[in-house]
Amino acid sequence: MTANTAAPALPGGRYGLRQACRAERAKLFSIRSTWWTLFVTVVGTLVVTVLSTSSAAHHPRGWYQGFDPTNQSMSGLAIGALAIGVLGALVFTSEYGSGTIRSSMTATPRRLSFLLAKLLVVGVLALAVGEMLTFSCFALGHAILGSSPLPAWNLTDPGVLRAVVGSGVTIGLLGLMGAAIGAAVRRTAGAIGIYAAFLFLLPLLLTKMPGNLARFTPLIIIANSIAAVVRQGAFVSPLVGFVLLACYTVAIILLGAAVVTRRDP
Amino acid sequence: MSSVISVNSLTKQFGNARVVSNLNFEVVPGVVTGFLGPNGSGKSTTMRMIMGLDTPTSGTALVNGKRYAELNWPLREVGALLDAKAFHPARTAYDHLRCLAYTNGIPLARVEEVISIVGLTEVANKRAGKFSLGMGQRLGMAGALLGDPGVLLFDEPVNGLDPEGIRWVRNLLRGLAAEGRAVFVSSHLISEMALTADRLVVIGRGALIADTTVRDFTALNGGDAVRVVTPHVERFVAAVRRAGGEVDLVPDESVAVRGMTSAAVGELIARECLVVHELTPVRASLEDAFMELTRDAVEYRSAGSTQGALVGSGREGEP
Numbered sequence: 001m002t003a004n005t006a007a008p009a010l011p012g013g014r015y016g017l018r019q020a021c022r023a024e025r026a027k028l029f030s031i032r033s034t035w036w037t038l039f040v041t042v043v044g045t046l047v048v049t050v051l052s053t054s055s056a057a058h059h060p061r062g063w064y065q066g067f068d069p070t071n072q073s074m075s076g077l078a079i080g081a082l083a084i085g086v087l088g089a090l091v092f093t094s095e096y097g098s099g100t101i102r103s104s105m106t107a108t109p110r111r112l113s114f115l116l117a118k119l120l121v122v123g124v125l126a127l128a129v130g131e132m133l134t135f136s137c138f139a140l141g142h143a144i145l146g147s148s149p150l151p152a153w154n155l156t157d158p159g160v161l162r163a164v165v166g167s168g169v170t171i172g173l174l175g176l177m178g179a180a181i182g183a184a185v186r187r188t189a190g191a192i193g194i195y196a197a198f199l200f201l202l203p204l205l206l207t208k209m210p211g212n213l214a215r216f217t218p219l220i221i222i223a224n225s226i227a228a229v230v231r232q233g234a235f236v237s238p239l240v241g242f243v244l245l246a247c248y249t250v251a252i253i254l255l256g257a258a259v260v261t262r263r264d265p
Numbered sequence: 266m267s268s269v270i271s272v273n274s275l276t277k278q279f280g281n282a283r284v285v286s287n288l289n290f291e292v293v294p295g296v297v298t299g300f301l302g303p304n305g306s307g308k309s310t311t312m313r314m315i316m317g318l319d320t321p322t323s324g325t326a327l328v329n330g331k332r333y334a335e336l337n338w339p340l341r342e343v344g345a346l347l348d349a350k351a352f353h354p355a356r357t358a359y360d361h362l363r364c365l366a367y368t369n370g371i372p373l374a375r376v377e378e379v380i381s382i383v384g385l386t387e388v389a390n391k392r393a394g395k396f397s398l399g400m401g402q403r404l405g406m407a408g409a410l411l412g413d414p415g416v417l418l419f420d421e422p423v424n425g426l427d428p429e430g431i432r433w434v435r436n437l438l439r440g441l442a443a444e445g446r447a448v449f450v451s452s453h454l455i456s457e458m459a460l461t462a463d464r465l466v467v468i469g470r471g472a473l474i475a476d477t478t479v480r481d482f483t484a485l486n487g488g489d490a491v492r493v494v495t496p497h498v499e500r501f502v503a504a505v506r507r508a509g510g511e512v513d514l515v516p517d518e519s520v521a522v523r524g525m526t527s528a529a530v531g532e533l534i535a536r537e538c539l540v541v542h543e544l545t546p547v548r549a550s551l552e553d554a555f556m557e558l559t560r561d562a563v564e565y566r567s568a569g570s571t572q573g574a575l576v577g578s579g580r581e582g583e584p
Contacts, residue, residue, distance in 0.1 A: 014337035015369050023367035030360035031353060094353060102318060103351040103361075103408060106343075107368035109317045109334040264319045 020108045020117030024091075028121055033090060041083035041129060049076030049137045053144045061149040068230040069153050070163045073141025077167060077227065080133055081174050081199060081219060084126050088178025089191040091122045092256075096186040101265045111261045119179055119253065126175025131168035138164050159229040166238060167227045173249045174199075174218070180249070183256030221245055268293050269416045269447040270315060274324035277310050277471075284310045286471040287324070292449045294415065297442045299462030299479070300451035301555065307471035308451040309347070312420050316345050328416055340369040344409030345418040349401040349425065351408075354394025358385055358404050361393055362411060371412055379407040384433075398425030406437070417441055419450040423457055435461050455555045467555070491522045491530045494543035504537045505530075521547065 028034050052075040056067075095101040108114040138155070146152075155161050178195050185191040199219050206214035214220050215235045224232055225241035236244065268291035277285040285307040292298045302308050313319040315326040317333035328336065328343050336342050352361045362376045380389045383403040388396070393404060402425060409417055419438070423431045438461055442448045452458050458465065458479070465482050467475040475482060490513070495501050498520060502512050505522055508529070513521040522530055527546040534541050 010338055010341055011370065015339065019368050019370055023364045026360070026364045026367055027353075027356075030357070030364065031355040033355060098353045099348060099351045100353045100356075100361075101351075102347060103365060104368075105318060106316050106333075106345055106347075107340055107365050109336070109339055264313075 015108065015113075017113055017117055017120075020113050021120055023107070024117045024121040028091065028125065031094070033094065034087065037083055037087040037090065038129065041080050041087065042133060044079035044083055045076035045133050046136060046140065047076065048079050049073055049140055050144065052076070053141045057144055057148040059148065064148070064150050066230060067150070068228055069141060069145050069150060070138065070160050070229045071223075071227050072145070073137045074134060074163070074167050074223075074227040076137055077133070077171070077222065078219070080130070080171055081222065082196060084129065084171050084175045085178030085181075085195040085199065086192055088122050088126065088175040088180075089182035089185075089195060090188065091118050091179050092182035093186060093188040093191050096265070097188060105265055112257065115183060115257055115260045118183075119176055122179045123172055123176045127169065127172030130171025130175075131165065133171065134164045134168040157229075162238065163227050163229050166242065167222065169242075170218075170222045170226055170245060173245050176249050177218075177252050180252040180256035184252070184259045216244060218245060218248060269329055270418075270449060271327045271330075272311070272315070272324070273327070275311065275314060275321055275326055276323045277307070277314060277319060278322040284471050285314070285321075288468065288471070288473055290466045290473060290476050292416075292447050292466075293464075294447040295442060295445050296463040297438050297448045297450060297461055298464040298466060299458035300449060300466050300468070301455065301458050301462075302451075302453065302468040302474075304453050306468050308453075308468065309420055310471075311468075312345070312347055312418055312449075312451060315418065316343070316347060318347070338369050338412065340365065340371065340412035340414065342412070342414050343416045343418065344412060344414040345420075346402070346405035346409045346422055347418070347420045349398055349405055352393045352401070352404060355392055357390050358393050358396070358407070359389040361404065362407055365408055365411055369412055375411060375413070379410045382410060383407040399427060399430050402426060402430070402434075406434075414446070416447045417449065419448070421451055421453070423452070423454070431457070490547045491525060491527045492519050492543070492545040492547050493522060493530065493534075493541060494519045495534075495539055495541045497539050500537065501534070501539055504533055504539075508533055519543070 053072050056072050095104055105111065105114060108117070138160075142153070153160065155164065177198075178191070181195050181198075182188075182191040185194060203214040203217040203220050206217060212234065215224070221236065221241040221244060224235040226238050226245075228235070228238075231237075235241075270292035272288055272290050275285055275288040276283065288307075288311060300308050300311070310319060311326070314321050315328060315333065325332065333339060333343065352358075356364075359376065359380065362379065363373060365371075366373060366376050380386055383406045385400065385403055385407065388400065393401070396404065402422060406419075406422070409419065417438075419434075422434050422438075426434060435457075438448050438450055442463070450458075450461065462479055464478055465475065466473070467477075467482070493501065498514075498518070501520060502514075505512050505520075505525070508525065510525040510530075511523040513523065525533075527544065531544060534544070
């Protein structure tokens, strides 16, 4: 600080998405809850995949009629789907809950930049975690079922790579959905509750109703359309599933953006 | 000197409650401007509107001629401590400041620097949730100073500080102003403002009451008085009135005389041969002036009509 100068000259340019993303990345990895949630996401998914796939092994050959080994290997993703949404929601709700939001919004006052930076960071992280998980799940499933009387199956088999990569992408989308719900709701408990209801309760309610609407809900799309190699007739195709999931994500993000830009912190 | 904060017809309405009402004032560099008002008078909301956290219902709050959100590098132009808990409890002080630094391209060396300025070096790697209120205030101060800005806003910065901390804040604010920065600091503690501020913006119920210097504010409001305790109240009052002085009867049996020096009052008492138990010159404090002004709308209006430094506006808009 120099005496009698109001402030040093400002550098050129202006703050923007690049600076905001860097800050959001640093924020995400500087609190312990991020690491805990990631731990639960990864370990929960892998453990469930191992347990459920192990119980599917050791059957006589005839049992595997119509069996989808890729889909079986992805069974743990139900846990990952819940945990990644919690991670996403916390990205916003922890700021509103603690008052950090006021520091953040004075540092990045254009609220869309702020929102976009958070979504980019959490989206990229969720996508990376998702791909890592689905490939790990596939490898684990392959190892466990390899000792079963099942015919050999590989990533190069038709539809397998699409199912594995696609399932990873859905984890990225779910992370974004969780974050956008967090932005709209602001409270951790509320956001996680709504996210879990959207994921798990909605399909249960819809299966009780006529019209098989449950097949359009996110978790059913992931489990039966995207993560499936052996096509099941009652469910939407992988492509339609993707389009639907993307639409849900965009819609929830628009809702979150409307709240963040219009409602003062 | 040109103003760096300029508040123009600023109004904020929450539902039916008008929290800030047609507020106009300027903050200039090189001095500490105190923002004084009772709790709930709209100080924090005004500051939040200047910082772009609350959207004004009408009017504008400009910093360096721009709305806050339009600044190129907000943290390098304006620093603010608006609330002592604006950090995540699980994040360390260093990480909190590091994240803020990234948003405005501030070098990390500056993070270490502000941590040492506010005296948090030893706890920089502790989680901020473990901090006392005073340490939280210091962390907030560090955040405000991070971008080395020319404009600084502090909302009740001495809350929760011990006497040493209060003195530290006072010196810091005065030092920042002496460096040519604009310092805008709110408080409900009049005594604190008397020690720290040069200029005063006084608000009550969201409306501007006075925009003046500390010295003029005290001189114009209340004025000095002489307090007299006597068993001959009636004779004394009559004598004072004959001599052209004004009298306030105070509940504790004493009499406050205005418009006369203590010497004149003493001579009057001698001439009238009165018994006096006590004769005390009372200097008007900023506090008295403040109480006088904010007591209610009617008193403030009548004061405003005779005293030029006072600004009468805004009360009409009250719900």
